[in-house]
Amino acid sequence: LPSMQTSGSKPCPCPSFKLREVASVYFTMIAVFLVILVVALQGSAPRGTYFPYKVPLDPQGLLELSWNVSYPEQAVYFQILSRELRYGLLFGMSDRGEFENADLAVLWSDGHSSYFGDAWSDAEGHLHMDSQQDYQLLGAHSATEGLYILFRRAFSTCDPKDYLIEDGTVHLIYGILEKPVHSLQAINISAIRRGLQRVQLLKPNITIPELPSDMKTMVITAPNVVIPSQETTYWCYMAELPDSFPKHHIIMYEPVITVGNEALVHHMEVFQCAAEFDRIPRYNGPCDSKMKPDQLNYCRHVLAAWAMGAQAFYYPEEAGLAFGGPGSSKYLRLEIHYHNPLVFEGRRDSSGIRLYYTASLRRYDAGIMELGLVYTPVMAVPPGEAAFVLTGYCTDKCTQRALPAAGIRIFASQLHTHLAGRKVVTVLSRDGREKQVVNADDHYSPHFQEIRMLKEVVAVFPGDELITACTYNTEDRSQVTVGGFGIMEEMCVNYVHYYPQTQLELCKSAVDPGYLHRYFNLVNRFNDEEVCTCPQVSVPQQFSSIPWNTFNRDVLKSLYSFAPISMHCNKSSAVRFPGEWEKQPLPSITETLREPVPRCLPALGPRPAIPVPLKLGEIRRV
């Protein structure tokens, strides 16, 4: 796109344009579809070009994505700023960030003319024009900082080649064209500079609560750290609250990112340390260093968590997160994950998190509860599974025992698995009937864990059940994966943020070990195989000796969906509520939630679909 090239040094001589004007040129070009397009693009002059969400796509920050979500239109408005555009770019979405079977918007130039089109890539990565153009170009304009491209995509289109934009993680992909291409088909997708970026595209539409006048702020930032020249660094920095800092409520927090490092700071968390330690040494260094004081491992109470693409986090107006005061540690640990795949050297960073807090305590303390599976090897995933589901239960008996009669309100959730995790969902059920999805991520990635505000607050009452299911992929593994703390072991957890705080910290389950023993016996007898079932052998060892044929795999699944469970209904991770928690029946579900059928909104355009020529020269002259 030679005519579109801009650079930061040469100021662009062309004026900027109102979207309406750009859109009107576009409309005239396809006048025959005028009526329909006007209907389709009714909201296409976005309110003051307001794109509240922003994320760099590539590690150099050459491509910057901003976006906005219109729930009434069920569509996303995208704006890409391309700082050094050469011969075009690709932007799109795919299940897990792969470039095959992806849904792409492509801007390309043959050196003379430029085109925009909605395309898809097949299983071999070859590009094809979509028969229906659902990435709708709204405009393009040059500015000092680069070229802006604006387009719109409905969440759900009627084109089976298109990606369905859903809640939870979306894997965005991008590519940069550095040579002219004569057609879409001529683009060799495996030979271009490309990458992926994960974001929560469909940010919930939440009203920001009013903030009190006595609000104070506290910035916890890294002290001018030199970012190590390696792909991945977890940096740890210890901060301290003032002495005798009384109890406050954190009511909001937001990221503070050093300008220029937007593409390197992947996520950040602030933890409070355990109150048992009178003194914790200062530290400022990598979290995995041998020099790191041991006490830092006891700084695990989350005060704030931010991940790329997230905005400020607001507590609901009735609640705040308590910190300070007697019985709480004054030591805080800031952890920053630097993602530096291009191995920049000598970059300095002072990023961190700004806490907004108040001494006028709100009505409720917020709490965090762990749902899902106990960390135990009895819950295992066979090797070579594409989508194996493990389910953890928070039973009616436990919520009956532990929750107040008025119930609790869950307002945010952070999903957690180790490396094999691909999906996580928690569903609330009442009297055996599924009522509501608490949080679901069908494109979950263990590399992108953030605290997400729920679209709507979920009320949980005594007797309700919270069922958390995690889907794992172990196709690249030759050995069984058991539950546990190790990075190659697995977890299935949903940390739910709620109020008012209760004593219930953990509501998780695992299969009854006696039934697992019967399974080992059964596998032995049915297959005439030598599986050691002697009780002195550990569960991971017994699992390791199983020959993973389809029968043994299937029966393990059947066992997990039939055998009674051992419940951990705990006040803290070691103290159970009084009651009988062993060999509990599995909650039975008599009515499941109906899968929402996405209503597709076809984009209307010429058929067969043709690329839209970008007459940038003409637009400039407007």
Add this chain to the structure above:
Amino acid sequence: LPSMQTSGSKPCPCPSFKLREVASVYFTMIAVFLVILVVALQGSAPRGTYFPYKVPLDPQGLLELSWNVSYPEQAVYFQILSRELRYGLLFGMSDRGEFENADLAVLWSDGHSSYFGDAWSDAEGHLHMDSQQDYQLLGAHSATEGLYILFRRAFSTCDPKDYLIEDGTVHLIYGILEKPVHSLQAINISAIRRGLQRVQLLKPNITIPELPSDMKTMVITAPNVVIPSQETTYWCYMAELPDSFPKHHIIMYEPVITVGNEALVHHMEVFQCAAEFDRIPRYNGPCDSKMKPDQLNYCRHVLAAWAMGAQAFYYPEEAGLAFGGPGSSKYLRLEIHYHNPLVFEGRRDSSGIRLYYTASLRRYDAGIMELGLVYTPVMAVPPGEAAFVLTGYCTDKCTQRALPAAGIRIFASQLHTHLAGRKVVTVLSRDGREKQVVNADDHYSPHFQEIRMLKEVVAVFPGDELITACTYNTEDRSQVTVGGFGIMEEMCVNYVHYYPQTQLELCKSAVDPGYLHRYFNLVNRFNDEEVCTCPQVSVPQQFSSIPWNTFNRDVLKSLYSFAPISMHCNKSSAVRFPGEWEKQPLPSITETLREPVPRCLPALGPRPAIPVPLKLGEIRRV
């Protein structure tokens, strides 16, 4: 629709209309969408109003459906003739003929005006207007015999409330409005005269082969039978070929239906008797009568089969079905299924089948082969299952042994189960990779079994595998359903019609009985239950004593998809090909066929959708 009322006795004074004219009035009414409609309705002036397929909807024949399929447009053109229209009618489709969650075209009148709309019924049977109008009205006109309504529906629309028209059986539903209604919502769907009719809507688009000049015909019809005044009668009539009738090829057959009985003759078959019997007594009476000679049970070789909605059946031009000649019986049995739900009395019928045959034998004799499951109790379906799948295999080893090197060509198929059958599919796989669907019916009904021509001939070579899966619903049963011949036992069979004829008559499987015994043992031990596993107890008895918890159900499924099989690779039902056929490994499939994603074609119209007023008066004046 008072203005639309017609009756057979009063000749209608109005002229008939060309479809084009009717369509043009319709177009002017919605002029704003002209351009798009012209595109959408390009084929909407059907070639000479040609509706080759016809079926009565109700048992009285008041509603008669004719239709045509346009594969280029991926749409069906419907014509309904309503002989005594009162205040409107409903016509539509649903998964199994139910009136809840159905997709409906509705014509209704409030006594003054008439309307047409695309509607859907919810789980309670309440009617709603579709937000998108996919039943597109093409016209309506009166004639002496009644009112004709013409409309069009794409196979796949973009409306999730719409039924997806697929290959195989379609359950059509109809209703008759006998009182004026003021709105769609006012129709009480449970209080109207209504019913269902099953048809194969998507008839394959097959070129009719040229017929030889020496072709002769033979009509085998019931001799003026009085149809019994009961809902269901299977009528048996014995016919005879002339003495010393030489070998001929049947190359075509077609139904002969007594005029007026179109709604009563549900299906008909002509069987040839076994050659062992020198003489078989004449018979003309119900098939289940005690007076029926026993020898009629040996008349099971199918020569012709027709079911409601089917047309003439043509053999491919290279093949014919042999009959006559030495070694073949001269006795034929005609079986007619009369469906008489209104219990008409004294109706006389002489329906039957006309065979077209030739003495100039074609190159190949056609043959029939049985695929699927052996009739044995080891294949069982637990009670209370919504969709339990049993699978029968025709292995590579058997086709290797029995098929000629040049392979065979399957051109037609008849699916068969007993009452619990809901879906049947046969897939061809080669080297572990699924290659082609031989025949599939996702809306299969045991009450509608017809021989269906395949859309394309399937070539099967030595070493290929044919895998037949049947899905059963036993939600209404409290006892296990085992395989067998009884009506309450189950079968899973695909009778494939092919050429050239081979010795292979049966290529079916069942689970290895030894592995089933291990299952009974396992269930016993795992559940601490008293299942009698002593070998002297029969398999049905052992199955009957199983407590059907989820674990025992799941493990049975796992067993069937893991345990080795016993193959029946037979020349005739009792004679196996030489070879080892016990404890054979299950075929392993490494690559499955991709589910075709139906491309939806949205109908364009005003939103929110509004009913189309039927200005019949205006149309008459055209």
